[in-house]
Amino acid sequence: MGRVKEPRWLNDDEQHTWRAFLNASQLLLDQLDRELQRDADMPHAYFTILVALSESPGGRLRMGELAELTWSSASRLSHAVTRLEQRGWVRRAECDSDKRGHVAEITDEGMRVLKSAAAGHVDGVRAHLFDLLTEAQVGQLREISETVMEHLAEHHPAAVRRARTTG
Amino acid sequence: MGRVKEPRWLNDDEQHTWRAFLNASQLLLDQLDRELQRDADMPHAYFTILVALSESPGGRLRMGELAELTWSSASRLSHAVTRLEQRGWVRRAECDSDKRGHVAEITDEGMRVLKSAAAGHVDGVRAHLFDLLTEAQVGQLREISETVMEHLAEHHPAAVRRARTTG
Numbered sequence: 001m002g003r004v005k006e007p008r009w010l011n012d013d014e015q016h017t018w019r020a021f022l023n024a025s026q027l028l029l030d031q032l033d034r035e036l037q038r039d040a041d042m043p044h045a046y047f048t049i050l051v052a053l054s055e056s057p058g059g060r061l062r063m064g065e066l067a068e069l070t071w072s073s074a075s076r077l078s079h080a081v082t083r084l085e086q087r088g089w090v091r092r093a094e095c096d097s098d099k100r101g102h103v104a105e106i107t108d109e110g111m112r113v114l115k116s117a118a119a120g121h122v123d124g125v126r127a128h129l130f131d132l133l134t135e136a137q138v139g140q141l142r143e144i145s146e147t148v149m150e151h152l153a154e155h156h157p158a159a160v161r162r163a164r165t166t167g
Numbered sequence: 168m169g170r171v172k173e174p175r176w177l178n179d180d181e182q183h184t185w186r187a188f189l190n191a192s193q194l195l196l197d198q199l200d201r202e203l204q205r206d207a208d209m210p211h212a213y214f215t216i217l218v219a220l221s222e223s224p225g226g227r228l229r230m231g232e233l234a235e236l237t238w239s240s241a242s243r244l245s246h247a248v249t250r251l252e253q254r255g256w257v258r259r260a261e262c263d264s265d266k267r268g269h270v271a272e273i274t275d276e277g278m279r280v281l282k283s284a285a286a287g288h289v290d291g292v293r294a295h296l297f298d299l300l301t302e303a304q305v306g307q308l309r310e311i312s313e314t315v316m317e318h319l320a321e322h323h324p325a326a327v328r329r330a331r332t333t334g
Contacts, residue, residue, distance in 0.1 A: 007286040014297055017305055020312035021296075025192040026238055027319035071193055119174040128322075129188075130181055132314050138184050140307040145187035147299050152194035155295075 028128055035124045040117035045070075045080055047121065050089065050114040053106040060093065060105040089113055195295055202291045207284035212237075212247055214288065217256065217281040220273040227260070227272035256280055 010018060033044045040047075052069045053059050061069070067077045081104050084090035089110030093103045106114070130138065177185060200211045207214075219236045220226050228236070234244045248271050251257035256277030260270045273281070297305065 007289050008293060009289055010292065010297075013309070014305065017309040017312065018292060018296070020309055020316055021192075023238065024312040024315040024319070025188075025196070027322075028315055029192070030238070031319055031322055071190065071197070122174050122176055125177065125185060126175060128319060129185070129315060130177075132318055133311060137307070137311050137314075138181065140304070141311055142180070142184040142187055144300060144304050144308055145184065145191040147304075148191040148195055148296060149187055151299055152191070152198055152295060155194075155198055 031128055032121065032124050036117060036121060039120045040113065042113075042117065045072075046084060046089075047114070047117060049077070049080055049084065049104075050106060050110055051118075053090065053104060054111060054114055058105070059111070060103050063102050063104060066104055084110070198295055199288065199291050203284060203288060206287045207280070209280075209284065212239075213251060213256075214281070214284060216244070216247055216251065216271075217273060217277055218285075220257065220271060221278060221281055225272070226278070227270050230269050230271060233271055251277070 029044065036042055036044055036047055048070050049066065049072075052066055053061055063074070063077065063081070066072075066081075067074055070077065072080070081090055081092065085092060089107055091105050091107055093105050133141065196211065203209055203211055203214055215237050216233065216239075219233055220228055223232075230241070230244065230248070233239075233248075234241055237244065239247070248257055248259065251271075252259060256274055258272050258274055260272055300308065
């Protein structure tokens with residue numbers, strides 16, 4: 001057994017950065033979520049699912065692929081897709097090549113709703129993020145985010161599963 | 168009635184930045200949440216509540232103040248505090264100066280659990296964020312986050328309510 005290591009506590013500057021980042025990202029997601037609820041009657045999570053489907057060939061994805069693209073757990077995604085089905089924005093189908101693999105498909109009505117919601121949503125993303133930043137800061141945010149994203153993708157259960165099944 | 172304005176869609180660079188930021192912040196919060204669940208048997212939201220209480224005089228805050236500090240809705244916070252009470256980490260009390268205003272107070276056991284959880288949590292915050300960034304990037308992230316945070320605090324219902332009641 002090793003000796004107990006003293007944790008490397010954050011210094012003041014790191015502490016301020018960490019809290020500012022936590023607050024900013026939570027406030028931003030909450031604000032966009034409230035605006036989507038108010039203007040398009042859907043939470044941000046539904047919007048993300050509809051975007052992922054709309055960008056896929058034929059507007060359809062296997063549930064497993066959709067979970068990976070939206071970084072969602074299988075159970076959370078399944079629940080959301082059921083709600084989207086009830087609204088007529090998504091339908092479930094069977095996959096031609098693999099009957100066991102269930103597929104989610106965006107409907108025409110889902111595409112219409114998504115287009116309408118996207119117009120207001122992009123205004124919010126501009127007003128609450130891009131309009132506040134200089135061009136240099138947009139570049140900085142992209143580099144920082146990509147670094148963190150690439151590091152964490154390796155830790156994500158879906159990424160781990162994906163690596164195993166394709167290895 | 169004005170003419171319908173064409174939305175100012177994101178250009179490719181903004182689109183990549185936005186998606187990277189969304190993915191990075193969601194993956195980071197999910198990862199830290201999983202680690203806190205695994206190591207300390209609590210979600211990140213509970214940790215945030217315990218930190219806010221532990222840093223307040225006497226380890227206590229009115230529920231309204233606690234909601235504002237954790238950017239939480241009253242109902243979401245009340246639910247979490249009930250769970251924390253059941254674990255013996257927080258107790259509810261009445262406020263001396265205002266019997267109607269209920270107060271949450273961290274218990275000795277809550278302080279013990281928080282200290283133990285914080286040691287592992289800070290390792291996660293370092294491993295998944297600060298260790299990945301240069302010193303310059305830490306400064307950039309702080310400036311970007313503070314800009315977004317200050318802008319959005321004005322939109323937040325709690326901030327609006329706070330401004331009204333102190334006006």
